[in-house]
Amino acid sequence: MPDKRARKSAKKPAAKKTAKKPAKKPAARKPRAPRKRMLDPNDPHFIPGIFNYCDRWCERCEFSHRCHNFAENELYFGEDPEARDVTNPKFQKTLKRIYADAQKILDAALAKATTVPDPNAIEAAAAHEKHVERRARAIGQKETKLAITYAHMVDEWFNNELRLPLEHVQDLERRVETGEVSVATAKGDLVRLNDCVEVIRWYQHFIFVKLGRAFSSLVEEQERPEIAHEKDSDGTAKVALISMDRSIEAWSALSEMFPQKADSILEIQVVLSRLRTSLSAKFPEARKFIRPGFDEPR
Numbered sequence: 001m002p003d004k005r006a007r008k009s010a011k012k013p014a015a016k017k018t019a020k021k022p023a024k025k026p027a028a029r030k031p032r033a034p035r036k037r038m039l040d041p042n043d044p045h046f047i048p049g050i051f052n053y054c055d056r057w058c059e060r061c062e063f064s065h066r067c068h069n070f071a072e073n074e075l076y077f078g079e080d081p082e083a084r085d086v087t088n089p090k091f092q093k094t095l096k097r098i099y100a101d102a103q104k105i106l107d108a109a110l111a112k113a114t115t116v117p118d119p120n121a122i123e124a125a126a127a128h129e130k131h132v133e134r135r136a137r138a139i140g141q142k143e144t145k146l147a148i149t150y151a152h153m154v155d156e157w158f159n160n161e162l163r164l165p166l167e168h169v170q171d172l173e174r175r176v177e178t179g180e181v182s183v184a185t186a187k188g189d190l191v192r193l194n195d196c197v198e199v200i201r202w203y204q205h206f207i208f209v210k211l212g213r214a215f216s217s218l219v220e221e222q223e224r225p226e227i228a229h230e231k232d233s234d235g236t237a238k239v240a241l242i243s244m245d246r247s248i249e250a251w252s253a254l255s256e257m258f259p260q261k262a263d264s265i266l267e268i269q270v271v272l273s274r275l276r277t278s279l280s281a282k283f284p285e286a287r288k289f290i291r292p293g294f295d296e297p298r
């Protein structure tokens, strides 16, 4: 019988255990600050000047991906809804950044300028601006008055008829329950109602703003033949006309939804139609204006 020591030594040497090192935890990443990339407005990806003749409704714009303005806003405000909320401090912070950047651009331009701005020229420019404003107000008096009346009528209508959409929704709910209408139809109706209200509200004051610019540009073009060919007045008037087309359409859809309110809606549509006719008469070429992107072949 082999002795104990001999048996022990016959055992294979135990394989050296390699102690497993605990896996290194990846270091917690710091939230990345939005990258500040400079956008080149001359990048051919962007459609030059598209934002000059749009309705500023970026959420619904089919060209937002080709718009330098949009890209720049995204860069500043990102996707954080708080940064876009005017009552939030984040918004104020972003605004300060925008002003600071604008100041830098201005300073750089001033540094490049070879001549010192002449105070008399500045005064003359301010006086000219006032003169243009006065003339524009005189030429567009009728239309701007109508636009203001329209905006007030819209407010009044919605203030008086606030309960309408609510009743409509309740009625739809009841009809879905009784099987009178399908869920899909009810949803479609709600989307349509929401869309009409959004369209009307979006253009309610926008029309007035666009009229102001259209008439100012008209005066400038009449007084400065060198810029007359740009026809900014026609382009701007076209945007106002399209806004009116869409608003009138939205009112018609509302009238179909609420036939009991057809009369009050008609009154509003009459004001808007008068404004549209009057503006078309003053800018007879406006509809022919080719807006960059929107009216160009795709």
Ligand code: SF4
Residues within 6 Å of the ligand: 050, 051, 054, 055, 056, 057, 058, 059, 061, 062, 063, 064, 065, 067, 068, 069, 070
């Ligand atoms: S062109 Fe479109 S994305 Fe650009 S500012 Fe106008 S609505 Fe917004």
